Amino acid sequence: MDFGLSDEQRMIVATTRAFVEAELYPHEAMVERTGHLPMEVIREVQAKAIAAGLYAANMPEEVGGAGLDTLTWLLYEKELGRANYALHWTCVARPSNILLAGTAEQRERYLLPCVRGEKWDCLAMTEPGAGSDLRGMKATARLEGGDWVLNGTKHFISHADLADFAIVFMASGEEDTPRGRKKRITAFFVDKGTPGFTVRDGYRNVSHRGYTNAILEFDNCRLPAAQVLGEAHKGFDVANTWLGATRLQVASTCLGRAERALGLAISYAAERRQFGQQIGKFQGVSFKLADMAMELKAAELLTREAAWKFDQGTVTEADMSMAKLKATEVLAMVADEAIQIHGGMGLMDELPLERIWRDARVERIWEGTSEIQRHIISRELLRAVDG
Structure with a gap:
């Protein structure tokens, strides 16, 4: 497994991050405070995402998508995950790949309009x-x-x-x-x-x-x-064939949010001064940053390995469950510690930290709870012994 990124992957990461910062971040405060994403905003950002080649990028080239391999797709998902979920999921939609299981007629009626941004x-x-x-x-x-x-x-x-x-x-x-x-x-x-x-x-x-x-x-x-x-x-067969990687998608969007929270915590720890020095020089803060960075790295490596194995055809249910479990729990820890480092300001909605902290909670529930992921992992471990 090569831990480096190709030139193409670096370009996709840079393009997606620039789009997120320029087109999604400016709308976050409005969506968070109103709880509503207006259709005019959706259509405006959607058109820009289509023009940038970022819309439905999870889909194969033959149906109008970007044809990304799993690892590259997850790098793209990580960058989108930095922003408010409603903005990136709706305005830069990634239609469910279960649509690929449809007949030719069903693809024409359902899949292709979703790829073109005409349907959800x-x-x-x-x-x-x-x-x-x-x-x-x-x-x-x-x-x-x-x-x-x-x-x-x-x-x-x-x-x-x-x-x-x-x-x-x-x-x-x-x-x-x-x-x-x-x-x-x-x-x-x-x-x-x-x-x-x-x-x-x-x-x-x-x-x-x-x-x-x-x-x-x-x-x-x-x-x-x-x-x-x-x-x-045969609904279970359809779901198992086409929906397995959704756990890796959840893991990747969590990594993006955790990385954003860690970046804010590092900046604040370097800028904020108390008792005559940067708060990042106090062990109580510096050790938090070290633990946050280490756990985030571990979650990213688990997710990248699972993505690589997915493309090799060797990924297991436990691989994907480990990535989802680790990334979602790391996001919760990083968001909480980032708020602690910021003190009272971390809870104010002038910063995205309170949003990231709130959003983190659902990740350990949907697409299989943390308990379900642990069940899948332990079941695979025991099968190796029981035969």
Whole structure:
């Protein structure tokens, strides 16, 4: 594994960072204080992101994306992660790569408009009674006269209010397994405006202001078979094939925010004077900076290694879980210590630190809680012994 970056990777990092600082940072205070990202801002920044070649950069070249390898994509994600989440996710959208699992017709209808910035997608799995345990979902899809009829509720669905369609996972039957009967899952495309499909406002969230969540309700929502993504009853296969790297994406955006917080803490420790000297010269502060830098480096190395292994085809579930777990917990530590170094000013919204601190909390919950990541890691360790 080469720890150095290529000229192309350095150029992508520099271009993305410059865009974030020039086009996203200026809107952060407005979004944080209002909790709202106006459509005129979205369209303005989106147009600039498309012109800069940064929009939908996670997608392959053959569908209009940048065709980045996994490591380069995550370097790009890290730079975007420095900014308010609603701004970078909405204005510099990265459509879910699960859209690549669609048929040629589905790609034309759903994938390509998202790449061009004409549509947004959202992914709906979580339910009030089924978060980490997806097979515990209660929302159902049943075949009736050649159509599928969907019933049930999904919640915590990110940016569903903005999305033009949802990719929805539903329990579609049961199957016998060595551990007893388990639910089968099927994925569907559901367009906004489909009869029986309602999007309601979700919950007020302490993290990621401006980045909304919604409640999706399905009441005898009828869909033709052509709306199935992948094969019927094979929703888990689709998800496992196309969604694995999302944990690395979370890790990378966390690294960007942690690096921004550390940079602010270092600058403040060098500039702020107390008792006749820079506060960075006091051991109580200098050791914090050392620990923050060391832990951030460890998280970045774990994430880069997992990205490299992903492209080699050797990555394991534990590799990705370690990266996600370490990066999210390091972000929480770095944000907290950066505020401590700043003292009272760290909690004021004149600085981005209180936002980074608040935003850090959700990262240890979504895309698999820290407990789920530890379960995946320990399960892989034990399998090596149990055979």
